[in-house]
Structures are given as C-alpha cells and as structure tokens.
Amino acid sequence: QVQLVESGGGLVQPGGSLRLSCAANGPIFSLYHMGWYRQAPGKQRDMVAGISNTGNTNYAESVKGRFTASRDNAKNTVYLQMSSLKPEDTAVYYCYAGLGGSDYWGQGTQVTVSS
DSSP, rough: OOEEEEOEEEEEOTOEEEEEEEESSSTTTGGGGEEEEEEEEEEEEEEEEOOTOOOOOEEEEGGTEEEEEEEEGGGEEEEEEEEOOGGOOOOEEEEEEEEEEEEEEEEOEEEEOOO
16 A cells, blocks of 8 residues: 655746655555646546656656656655646646556645746
8 A cells, every 4th residue: 555645736827837746655665656647627637747666757748848757766755847837737736656556646736827
C-alpha cells in the first residue's frame, strides 16, 4: 500500500510557474513508476508526465518544453515543475504510482491559471 500526498497547487497568472510535489510513503518508492495526471471540469483525467524508476520521463504534447518531472528517491518525492503556465493548464493535478499491476493515486491539488 502506498499513500501519496500532493502539495504546491494554487492560483497563478498566465506565464507564471508552480512546482508540485508528491510525497509517498513505503520502503520501495524507488521501484515505482510515477506520474502526474490532470483533470479539468467536465473532462477526463489525462496523463501529463511520467517518470520511470530509472528517471526516464515522457510528457503530453501539450506540456512538452514547459513542464519537467523529476524524482528524489532519497526523499520519496516526485516533482512537477510547471512553467509558462496557460489558462488551459487549469485542472486538478493528481500524483500516480504504479508497480506490478497495482495503481495508487493522491487526493489531487488544484492548479488555477488566471489573471
């Protein structure tokens, strides 16, 4: 069982930056594939960024060049650095962890991009 707690969301103006954090418990965090998803009102939950247990990353086309995912296995934490934010980035952002067919989700953190 893995528990994930996101933090760092908030209100930011277009063009601004935010860094989301996701802290995980459990002794084998380093083995998990981690990811960030987001869900806007009335839309499905979509993948934003993924980061493998070896640190390889992949991104949705809409965020490439603007968002960067990273992980610190010593701190059991994964990050999402978001820059050049746009109003269409507004959503609830969820942290994901997966290993051996088991999936875990955080409670989500709201990101609102508005002037």
